Amino acid sequence: MLPFKLVYSDDYYLPIGTHVFPAEKYQRVQRRLIETGAAEQGDFVAPRPASDQDILLVHTPQYVQKLKTGTLSAREELEMEIPYSPELVRAFWLAAGGSILAAHHALKDRVAFNIGGGFHHAFPDHGEGFCMIHDVAVAIRRMQRDDKIRTAMTVDCDVHQGNGTAAIFAGVRVPSDPLPSAGGMAAGRPAKTRAAHAGDVFTISLHQEHNYPAWKPPSSIDVDLPDQIGDDDYLAWLDNALSSGLRQFEPELLCYIAGADPYREDQLGGLSLTIEGLKRRDELVFRVAKARGIPVMVTYAGGYARKLDDTVTIHCNTVMAAKEVFAG
Numbered sequence: 001m002l003p004f005k006l007v008y009s010d011d012y013y014l015p016i017g018t019h020v021f022p023a024e025k026y027q028r029v030q031r032r033l034i035e036t037g038a039a040e041q042g043d044f045v046a047p048r049p050a051s052d053q054d055i056l057l058v059h060t061p062q063y064v065q066k067l068k069t070g071t072l073s074a075r076e077e078l079e080m081e082i083p084y085s086p087e088l089v090r091a092f093w094l095a096a097g098g099s100i101l102a103a104h105h106a107l108k109d110r111v112a113f114n115i116g117g118g119f120h121h122a123f124p125d126h127g128e129g130f131c132m133i134h135d136v137a138v139a140i141r142r143m144q145r146d147d148k149i150r151t152a153m154t155v156d157c158d159v160h161q162g163n164g165t166a167a168i169f170a171g172v173r174v175p176s177d178p179l180p181s182a183g184g185m186a187a188g189r190p191a192k193t194r195a196a197h198a199g200d201v202f203t204i205s206l207h208q209e210h211n212y213p214a215w216k217p218p219s220s221i222d223v224d225l226p227d228q229i230g231d232d233d234y235l236a237w238l239d240n241a242l243s244s245g246l247r248q249f250e251p252e253l254l255c256y257i258a259g260a261d262p263y264r265e266d267q268l269g270g271l272s273l274t275i276e277g278l279k280r281r282d283e284l285v286f287r288v289a290k291a292r293g294i295p296v297m298v299t300y301a302g303g304y305a306r307k308l309d310d311t312v313t314i315h316c317n318t319v320m321a322a323k324e325v326f327a328g
């Protein structure tokens with residue numbers, strides 16, 4: 001039995017046909033965790049779909065109405081990059097409900113997973129990049145509305161910048177110009193960090209600079225990584241960003257967006273992390289959160305490895321990392 005819960009439903013499957021996004025990955029992860037004995041049936045809890053009221057804590061009534069009535073424009077559907085269907089809407093409402101439930105369990109057990117979610121490219125008024133609804137933002141706003149938390153931090157380690165997250169939590173402020181990194185890494189071209197913060201949710205994104213999205217609205221901390229960065233440099237930047245963020249801000253919940261796509265064999269990524277390096281990444285986030293007593297809610301976001309098995313391994317390893325760090 002794990003010392004934390006895994007929120008999962010077979011209905012997380014996204015009905016999007018043949019697509020670079022492997023919609024079956026959630027079920028594959030769940031099966032693998034059971035088969036390898038890493039988890040047992042009792043570790044899993046089933047989500048209920050988010051209510052429309054929950055979704056409206058983040059998304060505009062106009063957008064929600066379009067989704068519920070199937071009246072997105074052709075352009076809006078194209079931008080989402082997944083084919084609209086009422087079934088797809090249900091899957092995203094369920095993913096958001098899963099993140100709400102995972103946040104709830106994280107506050108009780110120090111850590112919890114949504115074996116899904118992490119749809120960080122969704123904006124209040126439109127979807128983008130395979131993301132219709134921003135489940136993580138919905139979960140944060142719901143926890144705040146219920147007075148469970150006042151503040152949260154997102155730590156986004158997907159290879160793509162969390163543009164939706166940055167936009168949703170930007171609050172009212174003047175966008176700042178990119179700042180050159182103060183330190184810089186020892187070897188190779190240094191990554192650049194940008195910083196701007198105002199509000200009750202502090203957003204950190206580590207991502208490949210030369211990748212989607214072209215326009216990157218400012219997160220509280222953005223680490224724009226050069227192409228092909230490897231394990232050690234990546235982990236140093238992550239450590240740096242976490243320390244800097246936690247010096248500036250005290251979150252009551254940390255939402256870890258554990259994308260599998262910084263992997264060197266990813267089809268949509270251009271970084272060079274190994275499977276082992278990605279697990280060290282997960283351990284680092286969990287160790288830092290545990291040391292400071294900050295509950296962690298995990299979501300999965302992207303993962304487009306040439307071999308689906310690798311994506312499944314990376315996602316399963318995130319559970320193993322939590323098990324190791326939070327045991328005892």
Ligand SMILES: [Zn+2]
Pocket residue numbers: 158159160259261301302303
């Ligand atoms: Zn991604």
